[in-house]
Amino acid sequence: MKKKTLVLGVSLKPDRYSNFVVHKLVNQGHEVVAYGLKNGQVAGVTIDTELMPYENVHxxxxxANPKSQKGYYDYVVSLKPKRVIFNPGTENPEFYKILKEHHIFYEVACSLVLLSTNQY
Structure with missing residues (x-):
């Protein structure tokens, strides 16, 4: 099953993992929406610089590092995703607690690894 995914903190720099994951998601047929600090496109996906009210985000x-995530807590919860993936360097026990309180599953994992091993 293909999962609509929001990549939060995507970079235009081609050597960044967030950029890699957008390419991998698109190549595997997932619907991708993206939020980043700079306008642009990655793999044909427009990077929004405003927090959009996306619907049906799985x-x-x-x-985004834990300090930066604080500004996104309410936003992510409002999207009501089925899960949130904390990639390496984004681990945040404070956010885990908030997600758990809202019955949103989270996992500490690498999206690139999950995609590469068909566990996404």
């Missing part, structure tokens, strides 16, 4: 994959 997965939010985080590429």
């Amino acid at each position: 997965t939010v994959t985080l590429y």
Whole structure:
């Protein structure tokens, strides 16, 4: 099943993992929406610089450090995703607690690994 995914913290820099994951998601046929600090496109996906009220988001994959995430807590919860993936370097026990309180599943994992091993 293909999962609509929000990549939160995507970079235009081609050597960043957030950029890699957008390419991998698109190549595997997932619907991708993206939020980042700079306008642009990655793999044909427009990067929004405003927090959009996306609908039917299954997965939010985080590429923002824990300090930066504080500004996104309410936003991510409002999307009501089925899960949030905390990629390496984004681990955040404070956010885990908030997600758990809202019955949103989270996992500490690498989206690229999950995609590469058909566990996404």
